[in-house]
Amino acid sequence: MSGTLFYGGTIVTQDPKYPAPEAVLISCGKIVAVGDLADIQPRADKATVKHDLAGQTLLPGFIDAHSHPIWAAKTRGAPVVDVRANIVPTYAALIGKIKRRVAVAEPGEQLLFFGLDAQLHPDMEAPTRAFLDELAPDNPLGIQTSNCHALFLNSAGFKACGIDETTPTPTGSIIERDENGVPTGKIAEAVTWTALESFYEAWGARRLAEEVEQQIRAFVANGITTVTEHLYMPFYKASYMAALTQKLPLPRVACYQQATTPDMRVEKLTDADDRLWMAGVKIHADGSPFIGNIWLTEPYLSNEITLERMDLKPGHTGGPNYPQEYFERMVREYFSAG
Known part of the structure; x- marks a missing residue:
C-alpha cells in the first residue's frame, strides 16, 4: 500500500468514534485507517510516506458551502x-x-x-x-x-x-x-x-482552462476539499471533466444548475470517485441586496448609498424575479423530478 501516514501531532477528526487519534493513513486519495499509531503503522508499506506532524495540527478538509469555481475562473484573471x-x-x-x-x-x-x-x-x-x-x-x-x-x-x-x-x-x-x-x-x-x-x-478555451486550474489549486492550498458550483450551466461539464482527465486535485463538487425556465433539462453528472455530482437546481427567486432587487418586507433605508449610488426610490422593497405562477411551476416541476 502506497500513501501517507500522518502522526506526531494533534489530529482533529470531527468523528466521535475517533476524537483524538494518534495517526491517519491515506491511500489513493482516501482515508483508510484512523486510530493508534501502533495499530496503523503495520498497514503502511515501504512506499508509504511517513509524515511526522511534529506537534502541528491536522484538520479535516474544509467545505465551501457557497462557491462558483468555474464562474470565478471566468471572472478572475486577465483579460x-x-x-x-x-x-x-x-x-x-x-x-x-x-x-x-x-x-x-x-x-x-x-x-x-x-x-x-x-x-x-x-x-x-x-x-x-x-x-x-x-x-x-x-x-x-x-x-x-x-x-x-x-x-x-x-x-x-x-x-x-x-x-x-x-x-x-x-x-x-x-x-x-x-x-x-x-x-x-x-x-x-x-x-x-x-x-x-x-x-x-472571445478569449478562448485555453484562457479558461488556465484560470480553472488556478481556482482548483487555490481551493486546495486553503485546505478546501469540498465546494459547490452554485450557478452550474451545462457547458461547464467540459471544464470539470477535463480537470478529472488531467488528474488535477479537484475538490469534491456539488453542482446546482441554474434554473430560469420550468422545462430546463437538468444535466446528468456521475463520477465513480464521487468528485462531481448534481445536487439540485438554483432558482433566483429574487436578486441581490447590493443592486436593490431582493424582496423585502420592510423598505431599504433612505440614504446616500440607496438613493444616489443605487438609484432606488424612497420606500423601495424590491420584488420577486418571477411571477408567482411561473415560480410555483418551476418549483413543482423540479421537485417532482427529484
Whole structure:
C-alpha cells in the first residue's frame, strides 16, 4: 500500500468514534485507517510516506458551502480587469483605470471590468450606455458589479451580446430601457450571465482552462476539499471533466444548475470517485441586496448609498424575479423530478 501516514501531532477528526487519534493513513486519495499509531503503522508499506506532524495540527478538509469555481475562473484573471474597491477604492479611480485600458486596446477588442460596488465605491454613479460610449466608442465594454448580479454595457457591448430594442426581456431578468425600448446600459439577473459569455468565448478555451486550474489549486492550498458550483450551466461539464482527465486535485463538487425556465433539462453528472455530482437546481427567486432587487418586507433605508449610488426610490422593497405562477411551476416541476 502506497500513501501517507500522518502522526506526531494533534489530529482533529470531527468523528466521535475517533476524537483524538494518534495517526491517519491515506491511500489513493482516501482515508483508510484512523486510530493508534501502533495499530496503523503495520498497514503502511515501504512506499508509504511517513509524515511526522511534529506537534502541528491536522484538520479535516474544509467545505465551501457557497462557491462558483468555474464562474470565478471566468471572472478572475486577465483579460478581466479587477476594479473591486479593495484594489480601486473610488469610482473616479475606477473610471481612470477604464480609460487607461481603453487607450491601449485593439479596435474591436472586448473589454470587461469586474467589481463595481455601490456600497464600497463612495463616489459611484450608475454608468449609462451613453457615458460608456464616450469612454469606449470602438470597443465592446462591460462593467460587472462585485456581487455578479448586474452588468453595465456600452452600445458595442450590447451588440456583441446580441441585445437591442427588439430583444424581449427574459422572464426573471432585467433590461433597463428608455421610453422607446432601447436598452440604457444596465442589465441584471439571468440575462447578465448569458451576456457575459460573449466576452468569455472571445478569449478562448485555453484562457479558461488556465484560470480553472488556478481556482482548483487555490481551493486546495486553503485546505478546501469540498465546494459547490452554485450557478452550474451545462457547458461547464467540459471544464470539470477535463480537470478529472488531467488528474488535477479537484475538490469534491456539488453542482446546482441554474434554473430560469420550468422545462430546463437538468444535466446528468456521475463520477465513480464521487468528485462531481448534481445536487439540485438554483432558482433566483429574487436578486441581490447590493443592486436593490431582493424582496423585502420592510423598505431599504433612505440614504446616500440607496438613493444616489443605487438609484432606488424612497420606500423601495424590491420584488420577486418571477411571477408567482411561473415560480410555483418551476418549483413543482423540479421537485417532482427529484
